[in-house]
Amino acid sequence: MINKEELVETLTKGRNSAKKLQNLLRQEVNDDGLVSVDELVSEISQSFYGGLLVLNSCNSGELSRVPVSARPNSACSGDQTPEVFTGDTGKTPAPAVKGRRGCYKRRKTIDSRVEVSSTIEDGYAWRKYGQKKILNSKSPRCYFRCTHKQAYGCKTVKQVQKLEDGSNKFHIIYFGQHTCRPPNTGLDLDCNHSEKNHNLPNSPSTITKNHTDPSLKQEDLSNKVSSASGESSSALAWKEMFLDDFECCENDGSLSDSWFDDSIFP
DNA sequence: TAAATTTGACCTGC
DNA sequence: GCAGGTCAAATTTA
Numbered sequence: 001m002i003n004k005e006e007l008v009e010t011l012t013k014g015r016n017s018a019k020k021l022q023n024l025l026r027q028e029v030n031d032d033g034l035v036s037v038d039e040l041v042s043e044i045s046q047s048f049y050g051g052l053l054v055l056n057s058c059n060s061g062e063l064s065r066v067p068v069s070a071r072p073n074s075a076c077s078g079d080q081t082p083e084v085f086t087g088d089t090g091k092t093p094a095p096a097v098k099g100r101r102g103c104y105k106r107r108k109t110i111d112s113r114v115e116v117s118s119t120i121e122d123g124y125a126w127r128k129y130g131q132k133k134i135l136n137s138k139s140p141r142c143y144f145r146c147t148h149k150q151a152y153g154c155k156t157v158k159q160v161q162k163l164e165d166g167s168n169k170f171h172i173i174y175f176g177q178h179t180c181r182p183p184n185t186g187l188d189l190d191c192n193h194s195e196k197n198h199n200l201p202n203s204p205s206t207i208t209k210n211h212t213d214p215s216l217k218q219e220d221l222s223n224k225v226s227s228a229s230g231e232s233s234s235a236l237a238w239k240e241m242f243l244d245d246f247e248c249c250e251n252d253g254s255l256s257d258s259w260f261d262d263s264i265f266p
Numbered sequence: 267t268a269a270a271t272t273t274g275a276c277c278t279g280c
Numbered sequence: 281g282c283a284g285g286t287c288a289a290a291t292t293t294a
Contacts, residue, residue: 128271130286143285147270159285271292278285 115172120160124178138164146178154178 125147133140139162146154159173 127269129288131271131273132284132286135283141284145286157286267294269293272290274287274289276285276287278283280282280284 112173112175115174116163116169117172118167118169120170120172122172124156126158134161137161 126144127147127149128142128144130143131140132143141159141161144158144160146156148154156174156176156178158175161171163169163171
């Protein structure tokens with residue numbers, strides 16, 4: 001019997017080590033050698049990622065999500081997000097009452113992936129741009145786009161909806177892949193803009209601020225943010241933070257649909 | 267004061 | 281016609 005969780009962890013660790021090795025080699029090889037080093041390490045990285053995908057494909061349980069830090073960075077070189085038109089749709093839009101509101105094209109479900117997680121945190125910074133009550137669903141659906149959409153044209157969006165099976169988990173659908181830096185790693189394989197990305201604020205504060213207990217004092221929230229914004233462990237810290245909130249509410253019996261309605265899904 | 271969130275309006279696709 | 285997805289003004293927050 002394979003301990004899959006341990007296997008995923010091991011593969012992820014191996015892949016991260018490959019990244020570090022690449023960064024080290026980059027400092028020591030000349031331009032001629034750089035290409036082959038990059039190719040080699042990328043191949044290693046892709047192999048790890050492929051292994052993780054295989055694992056996840058035959059796993060519908062807790063391992064249903066590939067750790068964000070293990071995603072291949074190749075996505076940085078190409079934006080596959082379905083185009084969201086903000087103006088020119090090919091058709092002549094009816095004159096809007098206010099500006100050009102609503103001139104867009106609905107995204108398709110291709111290039112999307114689904115996750116079920118106990119937390120909506122994934123290490124990336126998201127900005128909420130909408131919320132919608134869904135028919136026959138108690139929980140509204142929230143819409144997020146990458147915070148770096150403007151800065152780097154990262155068109156990744158995600159939809160988050162609380163599951164109604166009583167598991168307090170979230171159904172998350174991602175559209176497109178990030179063209180900004182990987183989450184909280186500080187390590188880039190082949191992002192053309194890796195240098196400037198390293199200076200980007202990428203804390204998950206955006207998405208978490210309104211997704212924690214609203215009764216939380218501001219200084220407490222700040223403390224949690226700062227303590228969770230470390231380079232290597234921030235994702236874990238934020239996950240723990242969420243779990244703390246959930247457990248806290250569960251313990252006093254306040255973790256109910258109304259809790260989500262008022263805080264995460266007001 | 268800038269950035270993020272909320273929320274009603276508007277548009278697309280089925 | 282309806283449900284869902286996105287926009288953007290208003291509001292809130294740091």
